[in-house]
Amino acid sequence: MGWFAKTRRNIIPSNVWEKCKRCEEAIYRKDLEKNFWVCQKCDYHFALPNLDRINLLADEGTFEEFDAALASDDPLQFQGVVPYRERLKKSQAKTLVKEAITTGYAKICGLPVVLAVFNFDFMGGSMGSVVGEKIVRACENAIQRRHPFVLVSTSGGARMDEGILSLMQMIKTGMAVARLSMERIPFISFLADPTTGGVTASVAMLGDVILAEPGALIGFAGPRVIEQTIKQTLPKGFQRAEFLKEKGVIDMVVHRSQAKNTVGKILRFFA
Amino acid sequence: MTPTVHVLPFEQHLVELENKITELRALSESSFLDLSAEIETLTQKLNASRCETYQCLTPWQVTQIARHPQRPRTLSYLERLFHDFVELHGGRQFPDDNAIVCGLATFHGEPVVVVGHQKGKDTEDNIYRNFGMPHPEGYRKALRVMKLANKFGRPIITFVDTPGAYPGLEAEERGQAEAIARNCLEMSFFQVPVVVVIVGEGGSGGAVALGVGDAVIMLEYAIYSVISPEGCASILWKDASRAEDAATALKLTSQDLLKFGVIDEVVTEPVGGAHRDFETTAQNIEKAIAKYLALLKPMSVEELQQRRQAKYRQMGIYTDQK
Incomplete structure (x- = not known):
């Protein structure tokens, strides 16, 4: 392959x-x-590493990355057990990328798109200022080129270490999707395991079509928080892709072997 | 008689002074002794001491004030700042959500739409209000009513005061995440002025869902954060009791947010917190709302939208290491 x-x-x-x-x-x-x-x-x-995901969806040799040099600052001077700056450095060394999302131009089944793929290996795919900015720039690129926008999410949610600024990325990315919508640029949101918190509650749930991988955990609150709140054990399969399809929250559960074809089919409808 | 004010842990030394003053008053009444000089001295000492305490509050102390059980709620402000309030309960898809109140009202004689989280004033009321934690239908009801404002060209005023969106089973089934995301998207393109007032707890996504506005103002001792200090502490130190440290790390006070450009203005509270003086707090908020409405109402739809988009477009701090 x-x-x-x-x-x-x-x-x-x-x-x-x-x-x-x-x-x-x-x-x-x-x-x-x-x-x-x-x-x-x-x-x-x-779990499929971010580059493998790009290779899975993009036609061979078509991916051209945007904004690879954008990197996080430490606006809060955040002091956890390990300072944020050090955590960032560690993640960068481990993943060889600067941030938790990769965006760029690609073709899927011969059709041009702007593709953005979260990187769960980088601080749990959490969304801080850079992830938000890269998503917005990707949307702006999609509008400029009149290409559909395809986003694959795997994320624990907003990045705690950037505090309120991470929270503001929910509004910022939501606004970018609103612009896509006004410009009639299709947006396909593909959810992989896991997609939770502030990413689900913003850009990921705003796709014109929302697909998910089998078994993917998708939700606003994490299962542990819910169990602690309602003091009950959650039913089997709760918050999994199949369950959410049944509840009408997402459109489709797509086996990985069919991912590219399915996205291609949907893109052709809008093209 | 006014009900006793719930005392916060860091206010204990003030209570002791207060008690002493009450004792002296009682004594002077029953014994015909003139203790007015002593009472006066102690009262001055109390006021000075309270000022001092409230001048250098830690973020955790601010959090405690923001969550004060007697803090004025959305309905407290509705009563004081607005007239002719008509509450609208219908989200049209699910039963009503009492954690959010919304409806039509007038502000300084002008029709507006008001939306806000509503916490309870006591345990029973809190159960009814689900402690101010909405389900998706609450956000959808809010959106439906805000869309009315948008359709008929009326300004929108929202009050934010929630620990967060409710993390429950049915909330997830009915698409809590989508409801929040949808509100962000729709609010960002409303054609009418939106003024957001953060009055208590701005709890993460649950706050953001009513928090997109042309002007975002915040009470001095309100908080607004990506995660609760307790949640942050249990992630960082696996120990929720270190919430005090987390509150500091998160930079969640009104002054912090003003520095980050997330809010436009800090609205001052009476010394001792909003719960000690509803009227003054309400008047301060009223002035701020009036100021921003006066600024925003003359703007054209294009100007309003452009300004709002530009504001959120530049939120975030990062470097380009090209």
């Missing part, structure tokens, strides 16, 4: 076998890669 060729997974010492997190089956790594990191036995969707 060509689309895996240049991913950062290469820098991680590779194991020959991977264990499925759901059915615990030992899977030959090469088979797993061929199968889009989906367990062949139980269909469990492994």
